[in-house]
Amino acid sequence: xxxxxxxxxxxxxxxxxxxxxxxxxxxxxxxxxxxxxxxxxxxxxxxxxxxxxxxxxxxxxxxxxxxxxxxxxxxxxxxxxxxxxxxxxxxxxxxxxxxxxxxxxxxxxxxxxxxxxxxxxxxxxxxx
Numbered sequence: 001x002x003x004x005x006x007x008x009x010x011x012x013x014x015x016x017x018x019x020x021x022x023x024x025x026x027x028x029x030x031x032x033x034x035x036x037x038x039x040x041x042x043x044x045x046x047x048x049x050x051x052x053x054x055x056x057x058x059x060x061x062x063x064x065x066x067x068x069x070x071x072x073x074x075x076x077x078x079x080x081x082x083x084x085x086x087x088x089x090x091x092x093x094x095x096x097x098x099x100x101x102x103x104x105x106x107x108x109x110x111x112x113x114x115x116x117x118x119x120x121x122x123x124x125x126x127x128x
Contacts, residue, residue, distance in 0.1 A: 052124055059122030068119070075112050082109070 053060040062068050082105055092098040095106055121127070 059119050062119050063123040
């Protein structure tokens with residue numbers, strides 16, 4: 001019986017040492033491994049959707065334009081502001097019954113975002 005107890009104690013001791021080492025390893029980060037991970041992240045090319053665009057053409061020319069990007073961000077910001085205005089001031093349950101400024105604004109946003117979607121879609125070399 002004492003032989004079994006000694007074996008059990010040895011196994012418990014080995015297990016405790018392994019758990020302690022695992023805790024120490026998980027507490028302190030391996031600097032070399034951390035540096036390697038950082039190097040891998042930095043060496044990967046950054047994702048740029050424009051890499052998938054055509055090289056020539058009207059749509060890609062518009063989509064690559066910094067003016068188009070700024071205009072789109074401006075329309076998005078204005079749309080967010082307009083949603084607040086529309087929520088507070090438009091009491092109509094459907095757009096057809098709303099006052100003309102609300103109808104015009106909603107149609108403008110629909111037209112612009114449809115145009116943006118078509119331009120960006122037309123810019124891609126592969127559509128599927």
